[in-house]
Amino acid sequence: MSRVAPCFALCMSLVVSLLITGSAAAEPWPAPIRTIEEKGVTIVKQFDAPGGMTGYAARAGSRPISLYLTPDGDHVIVGTLLDADGKNLSKPQLEAAITLPDRENAWPLLEKASWIGDGDDDAPRKIYVFTDPNCPYCHKFYEAARPWVEAGKVQLRHIPVGILKQTSPGKAAALLAADDPEKAMARHEHNYRSGGITPMEDIPSALQQKVAANNLLMSDLGIQGTPGIFYKNDDNKIQVKQGIPQGKLLDRVMGPK
Structure with missing residues (x-):
């Protein structure tokens, strides 16, 4: 009996810890991203973006698209991000997160x-x-x-x-x-x-x-x-x-x- 109680307490502690960790890992996307997800868009990966924004590589059907959450967390921009020289900053993110893995998976x-x-x-x-x-x-x-x-x-x-x-x-x-x-x-x-x-x-x-x-x-x-x-x-x-x-x-x- 004296050994069962501590074991039970330890197990419960581990369960609670796992639940908390799992809850943090499963933290939902910000509201604007969830709204887009609910419309059928699949969010694949989050990435760092310039200007204080947060980027998301996503799929609309089979088409890769990029999403950018504004710093206030209340708005999302859908489309291609260009820098001052006109360089496409979205393309390498989409290629790394979606296009290249999709190609490798396509062969079999x-x-x-x-x-x-x-x-x-x-x-x-x-x-x-x-x-x-x-x-x-x-x-x-x-x-x-x-x-x-x-x-x-x-x-x-x-x-x-x-x-x-x-x-x-x-x-x-x-x-x-x-x-x-x-x-x-x-x-x-x-x-x-x-x-x-x-x-x-x-x-x-x-x-x-x-x-x-x-x-x-x-x-x-x-x-x-x-x-x-x-x-x-x-x-x-x-x-x-x-x-x-x-x-x-x-x-x-x-x-x-």
Whole structure:
């Protein structure tokens, strides 16, 4: 009995201490930030900001945004902060808190997506491309990539989505359902100007789910148009390009020939 009471008191003391610590750690955001959070914005990280303000890296859907709480704690400014020289002070904070972690987390999600290989499986560079079968810029990128793909330097991994036209989901499903999806993709691209692959009309549920999952992944990763390209640069850092890369940028995306 004499040993139980002190032990009980010690345990209760630890519980109270943990509750106080947890309460401090879970201290709510200031009122203006909570108001924005209640409107569906996700607060990711707090950071120091100039002018006595407190900065917050946040997400509005899949879009990174910066918030700045004024020194009085009663007001919040939403948007980009520039210094006297016009330098964007928000961008590095958003990149460190959201963009770079999101890119690193994206790669395994891309690997698990329903994609179609285009090129040698042993190619040293793998490039994921969100591709709508009706997208003219996707077609141009497919053609521009041929020298690297045919030389065995790059494997494109097309992730078919159905977003541009009424026939897009049916064409995406037809590509994924083909006996040899890579050959089906090649035939589609070779015949792109005459309409490409015939869209599937009665899409089985499993295929509908694959196309829908690709669409959702594209949206979740913040890609707003096709082609949406994910690749690793020479330093093995994940990079993103929306739209067709041209000139020197195409060389950076595709790597050495």
